Amino acid sequence: MTDQPISVEAVRRVLATRxxxxxxxxxxxxxxxxxxxxxxxxxxxxxxxxxxxxxxxxVDGVSLKFEVTGExxxx
Amino acid sequence: MAKDYxxxxxxxxxxxxGALKARHMEFLGRDTNIVGSAFGRRIAQGEITNELAxxxxxxxxxxxQFLPMSRLLPRRLYIGxxxxxxxxxxxxxxxxxxxxxxxxxxxxxxxxxxxxxxGGMSSGTMxxxxxxxxxxxLCILSNNHVLANENLGVAGDPILQPGSFDGGTDPADRIAxxxxxxxxxxxxxxxDCAIAQVTAGAAALVIDQMKNNAxxxxxxxxxxxxxxxxxxxxxxxxxxxxxxxxxxxxxxLAGAGSTAGVSIGDNVEKVGRTTEYQTSVVMEIDASxxxxxxxxxxxxxxxxxxxxxxxxxxxGSIVCAGGEGSHTDHCSCGTxxxxxxxxxxxxxxxxxMAEEVRDKFLRHTKIGRYGLDLFQLxxxxxxxxxxKTQIRQEDRDLARHLFNKYVxxxxxxxxxxxxSERTLTEQHFxxxxxxxxxxxxxxTPEEVKASEELFRLAEEHGKGRKPREILAQLNNEELxxxxxxxxxxxxxxxxxxxxxx
Numbered sequence: 001m002t003d004q005p006i007s008v009e010a011v012r013r014v015l016a017t018r019x020x021x022x023x024x025x026x027x028x029x030x031x032x033x034x035x036x037x038x039x040x041x042x043x044x045x046x047x048x049x050x051x052x053x054x055x056x057x058x059v060d061g062v063s064l065k066f067e068v069t070g071e072x073x074x075x
Numbered sequence: 076m077a078k079d080y081x082x083x084x085x086x087x088x089x090x091x092x093g094a095l096k097a098r099h100m101e102f103l104g105r106d107t108n109i110v111g112s113a114f115g116r117r118i119a120q121g122e123i124t125n126e127l128a129x130x131x132x133x134x135x136x137x138x139x140q141f142l143p144m145s146r147l148l149p150r151r152l153y154i155g156x157x158x159x160x161x162x163x164x165x166x167x168x169x170x171x172x173x174x175x176x177x178x179x180x181x182x183x184x185x186x187x188x189x190x191x192x193x194g195g196m197s198s199g200t201m202x203x204x205x206x207x208x209x210x211x212x213l214c215i216l217s218n219n220h221v222l223a224n225e226n227l228g229v230a231g232d233p234i235l236q237p238g239s240f241d242g243g244t245d246p247a248d249r250i251a252x253x254x255x256x257x258x259x260x261x262x263x264x265x266x267d268c269a270i271a272q273v274t275a276g277a278a279a280l281v282i283d284q285m286k287n288n289a290x291x292x293x294x295x296x297x298x299x300x301x302x303x304x305x306x307x308x309x310x311x312x313x314x315x316x317x318x319x320x321x322x323x324x325x326x327x328l329a330g331a332g333s334t335a336g337v338s339i340g341d342n343v344e345k346v347g348r349t350t351e352y353q354t355s356v357v358m359e360i361d362a363s364x365x366x367x368x369x370x371x372x373x374x375x376x377x378x379x380x381x382x383x384x385x386x387x388x389x390x391g392s393i394v395c396a397g398g399e400g401s402h403t404d405h406c407s408c409g410t411x412x413x414x415x416x417x418x419x420x421x422x423x424x425x426x427x428m429a430e431e432v433r434d435k436f437l438r439h440t441k442i443g444r445y446g447l448d449l450f451q452l453x454x455x456x457x458x459x460x461x462x463k464t465q466i467r468q469e470d471r472d473l474a475r476h477l478f479n480k481y482v483x484x485x486x487x488x489x490x491x492x493x494x495s496e497r498t499l500t501e502q503h504f505x506x507x508x509x510x511x512x513x514x515x516x517x518x519t520p521e522e523v524k525a526s527e528e529l530f531r532l533a534e535e536h537g538k539g540r541k542p543r544e545i546l547a548q549l550n551n552e553e554l555x556x557x558x559x560x561x562x563x564x565x566x567x568x569x570x571x572x573x574x575x576x
Binding site for chain 1: 267305390
């Protein structure tokens with residue numbers, strides 16, 4: 001670990017290789033790059049509350065934040 | 076608890092307010108900040124009081140020290156030997172509900188869509204006017220799923236304002252014809268967009284401004300950042316605007332340079348058919364959501380995700396940089412609105428407390444998570460049922476009585492959180508039993524049976540227990556199994572992603 005904030009580019013690199021795995025593991029309906037303080041994080045969109053993990057999840061040094069959005073529909 | 080007025084007392088107060096409105100009409104009409112007045116109950120610190128009052132609606136509440144004497148509103152008005160309280164309520168500017176109405180020339184941000192196809196009616200938002208760079212024609216920008224019915228449209232299809240869902244008919248309300256759209260595929264999408272060319276007589280049909288001038292149209296000073304197309308209860312998704320302009324080969328009327336990129340935390344604003352003007356905050360970039368279209372799921376890349384700022388019918392809205400920003404979450408808003416309508420009080424503060432309890436405690440327990448999922452899956456259907464149900468006055472009175480009885484205790488328990496030494500008492504269950512008996516009048520026999528069993532389970536495992544002990548019970552695997560067994564046979568409750576069983 002370094003003291004450098006986690007950059008958008010670093011998160012993009014993680015998503016490029018691990019996104020599919022994250023989506024399948026948490027039955028996610030999407031992902032995005034969010035921010036927690038100075039660090040960038042991966043936001044994982046969930047349809048159901050039951051898919052939210054109970055423990056903190058970190059993938060390749062990047063934290064995952066879970067948001068239950070319900071179904072995403074065209075508006 | 077609200078005071079019951081005699082008919083005479085009520086009528087007298089109403090008459091007095093009517094007389095005061097007539098007497099002060101000139102003053103009320105002169106102040107442009109005053110947008111209306113009414114007879115009602117005074118609201119103090121968010122609570123409806125017993126005091127009947129003349130309610131004055133203002134566009135914006137202004138602190139007393141900043142108002143000239145001539146514009147100060149009195150706390151009370153006197154008429155004859157009587158006096159009436161004055162309550163000032165900030166409503167914002169009042170507009171007719173015309174974002175769904177026919178308007179010529181038609182501004183942007185209002186209802187539009189194709190003729191009904193396949194028996195369906197539709198309405199979305201006419202985002203804004205653009206120039207088609209292939210021929211210089213004037214076009215309306217919106218989504219594929221708004222103007223082209225999810226890939227099914229054909230160039231030349233009539234586009235109506237308002238959309239057919241809002242009563243638009245062809246040819247009377249035809250304003251444009253579908254020109255072209257970007258196909259939506261199962262994967263690999265970045266845009267859901269289309270344009271419709273304004274038909275002959277363009278000058279009289281459309282105008283380059285947003286409805287009610289709620290925000291400016293895109294310019295270099297007020298750049299567009301996205302095209303709104305989808306959402307969930309706490310996120311709204313937008314296509315990056317530059318991808319939209321490139322895909323359709325168009326530009327805004329103010330020319331190139333009327334667009335900008337976004338960063339996380341930026342404020343944005345939009346005007347749309349359903350939720351009209353809304354401002355929000357960018358929460359995520361590079362979002363890759365899977366959107367549930369009528370033809371099936373379609374995944375998108377490189378999207379902008381904001382907090383909630385739209386509902387169905389807002390699709391096609393242009394999202395621009397600006398606004399105050401907002402972190403509104405509508406995941407349980409419908410339920411709190413329904414609760415408010417039964418109780419006749421604003422439960423917004425209680426909603427926020429409930430959300431904190433949900434996030435901090437309930438979702439960390441097995442039964443809590445199961446319940447939250449059932450709630451989320453069924454909320455819309457239950458709200459629909461609620462809207463069609465006539466709630467009897469005696470049931471409303473009981474709900475209000477119990478709310479008033481327990482609201483303070485609830486708030487105190489909330490402050491103490493899981494450190495609380497309070498316990499669930501015999502009296503709590505007695506009152507809950509009374510409430511359940513009233514609620515069961517609106518349930519199916521299956522629901523009544525399940526509610527009885529759940530109540531007995533709650534009584535057995537909750538009575539005499541403190542909050543932290545109850546949370547432990549909610550995490551009990553055996554209890555979860557029992558709750559599922561009770562809920563499973565109830566056909567009106569959806570259990571997973573499938574239809575009701």
